[in-house]
Amino acid sequence: MSETIVFGLCAAVVAGLGLYGAIVNPQPLRKILAFNLLGSGVFLFFGVVARRGAAAGFPGDPIPQALVITGVVVAFSATALALALLLRYFDATGSASLRDGAASNAGPESTDA
Amino acid sequence: MTIVPALDLFVAGVVLIVAVWTVVARDSSSAVVGFVAYGLLLALVWVRLGAPDVALTEAAIGSGLTGALLIGAAARLRAGESSTSAEHLGGVGRTLVAALATIVAAAIAVALLSLPDPAPSLAPEAAANAGATGLGNPITNVLMAFRAMDTMLEKFVLVIALVGVWSLAPDGAWGGRPRSYHRADPEGALVFLARVLPPLGVVLGIYVLWVSADHPGGAFQGATILAAMWLVVLMAGLGDVPEVGRQQLRLMLVAGPVVFLIVGLGGLLLGGAFLSYPQDWAKPVILAIEFAMILTVAATLALLVAGPPERSAEP
Amino acid sequence: MSAVLDLVTIVAVSAGVFFFLAGTVGLLRFPDTLTRLHALTKADNLGLGLVALGLLPQAGSLQNGLKLVCVWLLVLLAGATVSQLVAQAARREGSSS
Amino acid sequence: MNEFLTVMVGLILALLALGLVRVLRGPGDADRMMAAQLIGTCGIAALLIIGVIGDISAAIDVALVLALLATFAAAAFAECARRAQQPDTPPETEGP
Numbered sequence: 156m157s158e159t160i161v162f163g164l165c166a167a168v169v170a171g172l173g174l175y176g177a178i179v180n181p182q183p184l185r186k187i188l189a190f191n192l193l194g195s196g197v198f199l200f201f202g203v204v205a206r207r208g209a210a211a212g213f214p215g216d217p218i219p220q221a222l223v224i225t226g227v228v229v230a231f232s233a234t235a236l237a238l239a240l241l242l243r244y245f246d247a248t249g250s251a252s253l254r255d256g257a258a259s260n261a262g263p264e265s266t267d268a
Numbered sequence: 269m270t271i272v273p274a275l276d277l278f279v280a281g282v283v284l285i286v287a288v289w290t291v292v293a294r295d296s297s298s299a300v301v302g303f304v305a306y307g308l309l310l311a312l313v314w315v316r317l318g319a320p321d322v323a324l325t326e327a328a329i330g331s332g333l334t335g336a337l338l339i340g341a342a343a344r345l346r347a348g349e350s351s352t353s354a355e356h357l358g359g360v361g362r363t364l365v366a367a368l369a370t371i372v373a374a375a376i377a378v379a380l381l382s383l384p385d386p387a388p389s390l391a392p393e394a395a396a397n398a399g400a401t402g403l404g405n406p407i408t409n410v411l412m413a414f415r416a417m418d419t420m421l422e423k424f425v426l427v428i429a430l431v432g433v434w435s436l437a438p439d440g441a442w443g444g445r446p447r448s449y450h451r452a453d454p455e456g457a458l459v460f461l462a463r464v465l466p467p468l469g470v471v472l473g474i475y476v477l478w479v480s481a482d483h484p485g486g487a488f489q490g491a492t493i494l495a496a497m498w499l500v501v502l503m504a505g506l507g508d509v510p511e512v513g514r515q516q517l518r519l520m521l522v523a524g525p526v527v528f529l530i531v532g533l534g535g536l537l538l539g540g541a542f543l544s545y546p547q548d549w550a551k552p553v554i555l556a557i558e559f560a561m562i563l564t565v566a567a568t569l570a571l572l573v574a575g576p577p578e579r580s581a582e583p
Numbered sequence: 584m585s586a587v588l589d590l591v592t593i594v595a596v597s598a599g600v601f602f603f604l605a606g607t608v609g610l611l612r613f614p615d616t617l618t619r620l621h622a623l624t625k626a627d628n629l630g631l632g633l634v635a636l637g638l639l640p641q642a643g644s645l646q647n648g649l650k651l652v653c654v655w656l657l658v659l660l661a662g663a664t665v666s667q668l669v670a671q672a673a674r675r676e677g678s679s680s
Numbered sequence: 681m682n683e684f685l686t687v688m689v690g691l692i693l694a695l696l697a698l699g700l701v702r703v704l705r706g707p708g709d710a711d712r713m714m715a716a717q718l719i720g721t722c723g724i725a726a727l728l729i730i731g732v733i734g735d736i737s738a739a740i741d742v743a744l745v746l747a748l749l750a751t752f753a754a755a756a757f758a759e760c761a762r763r764a765q766q767p768d769t770p771p772e773t774e775g776p
Binding site: 285286298301304311316318321332340342458484 | 689693694696697700712715716719720726727730731733734736738739741744745746748749752756757759763
């Protein structure tokens, strides 16, 4: 049962790191990266709970594991949408950061191209 | 044996090193490499946690497709990297956020460590009802039978995400083709890869789906492998993405979820509840759904990575 | 018999890890891209090949053994392609810079 | 036997972390591709050994998928490196 303690702490630290990175890092791409980190920390949390609930001959409780599989797919589609938004914003305004002062001159003429 | 925790400590230690790297790395391209390595190591963690199905999913989707998306985005954004300003959060702000993050991490750790000793588990119920579907793999049982509603809605989420991505196309390229097209140079190494790898990938994808009835595997993992193979062909320039406005493509994308819905309604009509399978027909029905599902999910995942249309419809 | 198999595993896996070590040190220490590439490919096919060879006796069934060989062949294909692509990228960077 | 294999996994994972240092020192595209390839191979080797230690035969399937996707990530890197070098010509020629 030692791996649940080791990976439980690992899940907690990764979730904290993801939260820290999502807030502190100014670039949107890095925020999406950190958000994925936070997501994987939460999924690890589910994994450890599943491992603790191992019973009836299963190495781990299948219900949280099935939820994590669904969660990873949904997290992927959310990341795909976020990256598409970011790239579209970058094409429209020519700057990769969301700071209001940074929307440079490339704004108007490229949107209706 | 005292040696086994050392293995977990190694794996957890390297996972944390790579996670810190991904957050702290200077430029975003090396952070993305760190994230691909992180997704890979996470697959190791999931194997250690006794969940090979999730390890497959994390490896295929977490580090494979998400990695490809991020690599593409980082490359395109590299041009804009110079224009981003310095940190907008001052020293005090960063320490506050760090404190908040440690509080959240501590809360999660406490919640995990204070689980009651006979931890709450639904495994006995899952084992008791495993006979209903005749499938050996408990996770496929849960995904396709006990919580079939989640899996069906998940497919609708994928299609909705694709609609969202496609709606981001500039007006000129509406209904056109994603990704810019480039001629494949015949003797390139990438073209050789795109000719040799896909057949192996298709066999492995179908194997992962077929084996999921009794051993770790699954329709989503198989679909991810098929999507990756199609993307390798696209990257090599051997094929071109079908234009987004084409009718058959849209029908194919909606086919998977609709089949699932029809089978669910069929269960309702045959006297059972919504999404309940007739007693001795459960396994063939589930496999039929999964085979219908794998193609549409593979196409949806690949088109999500390909991104919104950028060129007008003509080839 | 199992002692011999264990011995084979120990020798092969440690040789594999040695090649991984050599490859990684080469990747870090060598001056330019092409020499690093030389070190990387050694780590790839020899390192993983020996580890897979070492694990063959431990693999449960013949099917697992065949899968181990498939993993090695797939990584060989990956290594070959990456070496070509890296060499092209290095040549392009070399010629343009 | 498991003790020996655990030490081996520890070594491989240490080498994997070292491989990331190469990304730090040589930020060129070529170095990034090589580091990703080495990290992939180290990960697969560690996974195979962990599968044997924990007697989980499904770990080999995961390694197979990882081997396939290591190639896919390398292809993604290569395509971005190629695209960075020469911008795409509009497809005025006939379609595929």
